[in-house]
Amino acid sequence: WLASELAAWKMQVEVAGDISQGRKAIAGNRPDVVLLDLCFPESLGNGFELLEELKTTQPPVPVVVFTAQESFAERVRVARLGGRGFLQKPVAPQKVMDAIAKALQQSGPPQAKLLIVDDDPQILDQLRTVLEPWGFQLTLLNDPQQFWETIEQCTPDLLILDVEMPQFSGIDLCQVVRNDPRWGELPVLFLSAVQDAETLQQVFMAGADDYVQKPIRDPELLARVLNRIERSQLRLKMIAQKNQMLSDK
Incomplete structure (x- = not known):
């Protein structure tokens, strides 16, 4: 029945x-x-x-x-x-x-676009394998010099950055993002094999929301990505509801 x-x-x-x-x-x-x-x-x-x-x-x-x-x-x-x-x-x-x-x-996984910047192709392949089955729309970038053009094209919901890269570090990219009003609230997650306190301080001072240590443990990465996206989407929903209430007055 x-x-x-x-x-x-x-x-x-x-x-x-x-x-x-x-x-x-x-x-x-x-x-x-x-x-x-x-x-x-x-x-x-x-x-x-x-x-x-x-x-x-x-x-x-x-x-x-x-x-x-x-x-x-x-x-x-x-x-x-x-x-x-x-x-x-x-x-x-x-x-x-x-x-x-x-x-x-x-x-159900949240619908979201992710921009991942890392100069190591093996890391990019690993992240694709972990995240793609969840339905995320991924943009993978191994050249940080193309970052600004890429972020404006793909308009991500979450940014994943390696700390140490040639020419521009992940910290550089995060600071640039935080200086632009369009991306000031974009969730940023860092990846790095570096564990010293000074680097961690620099990462979070630059505006990072989270940090995953290399070598990457797939379940931890996935949990942190899902958590950041869900928090961001909830925040945007609350802002929209507040704006709607104000407009109805």
Whole structure:
């Protein structure tokens, strides 16, 4: 009945009767969200196994658990494995829809343009591999002398800079950005193998918002990028709401 209800909401639904079928369905056509039961009496696997597997996909597939079980320990286990919701059967279709909508909202990567400046092609390749699957629009630049022309063309939502580069350092570029009213609020994240206190002070004095140490750990980089973009977009949304309130007076 639930599949019919969801289809009535114009959702494309695929039903799997056990864990094995679920794995095949997900591998064949990556879903936007998975509604997962924890218990399959006649199956060799249980829902926790699939939940743990889905947590490791990049980007992770959001999962809402939908089960007759009621145990606080299982709720905690679902949360630890990255579950986006926990619904106990029986539940009204509207509550299922609300949980799915919330999971999609929480898991969807923000739409954003990133400008990355680093003179090391291997670093640029690494960042492309990490960030591109999340749907970011990337502009990669290995020549800092072309920075100003590039930033005006791509109008990024986040700027990632290496500290040490030939001709112009990342600190130089950050200071130039902060001196221009158009880019004064642009989030800036630095990358560097340098760890001394003086360099860190220079980076943040120049206007950096965050700093990631090389060699880059992919999960840390991704978390910091997502955090900076979400904060920036929230701030812009609040400013827009405030301006709307002022204009309505």
